[in-house]
Amino acid sequence: MEPTRVMIGVNQSSIKGYPYPSISSQRAFEWTLQKIIRDNTSGFKLVFLHVQVPDEDGFNDMDSIYASPEDFKSMKNREKKRGLHLLEYFVNRCHEIGVACEAWIQKGDPQETICHEVKRVQPDFLVVGCRGLGPFQRVFVGTVSEFCVKHAECPVITIKRRAEDTPQDPVDD
Numbered sequence: 001m002e003p004t005r006v007m008i009g010v011n012q013s014s015i016k017g018y019p020y021p022s023i024s025s026q027r028a029f030e031w032t033l034q035k036i037i038r039d040n041t042s043g044f045k046l047v048f049l050h051v052q053v054p055d056e057d058g059f060n061d062m063d064s065i066y067a068s069p070e071d072f073k074s075m076k077n078r079e080k081k082r083g084l085h086l087l088e089y090f091v092n093r094c095h096e097i098g099v100a101c102e103a104w105i106q107k108g109d110p111q112e113t114i115c116h117e118v119k120r121v122q123p124d125f126l127v128v129g130c131r132g133l134g135p136f137q138r139v140f141v142g143t144v145s146e147f148c149v150k151h152a153e154c155p156v157i158t159i160k161r162r163a164e165d166t167p168q169d170p171v172d173d
Contacts, residue, residue: 024129
């Protein structure tokens with residue numbers, strides 16, 4: 001029998017820096033392990049997707065503009081490495097507990113890209129973390145999890161952050 005394929009959308013923390021997973025990603029992963037997989041490690045395959053958002057101007061946290069093509073290449077490599085370190089965290093955890101997994105990076109708008117990848121990969125279901133923003137913040141931020149619930153072509157489980165995990169500023173995750 002084929003293992004149940006669970007796609008998990010993951011991103012990095014904006015407060016801890018790289019390569020730490022965000023609180024929401026970490027929670028979604030841990031919940032999946034505890035409530036879905038439990039002891040049945042051979043019955044599941046986790047599929048991790050990290051979506052890197054391209055900067056509109058191409059400059060990430062830079063104080064100065066780089067001058068040579070090599071500088072831009074190293075910048076792109078640094079972004080890719082950050083994403084790889086993030087995925088490495090989840091893949092290592094899966095190997096420690098004996099759960100099969102795959103992981104990859106895509107660039108683009110997270111909500112559109114996750115839904116596109118769901119259509120392409122066809123997991124049995126999608127798990128995404130949810131920051132638990134209030135209605136006022138949601139108007140300005142919009143949420144990837146809400147979009148996925150409406151548009152992903154598979155069942156979607158959203159995992160809320162625990163109250164004790166919520167940082168002072170909800171944008172930090």
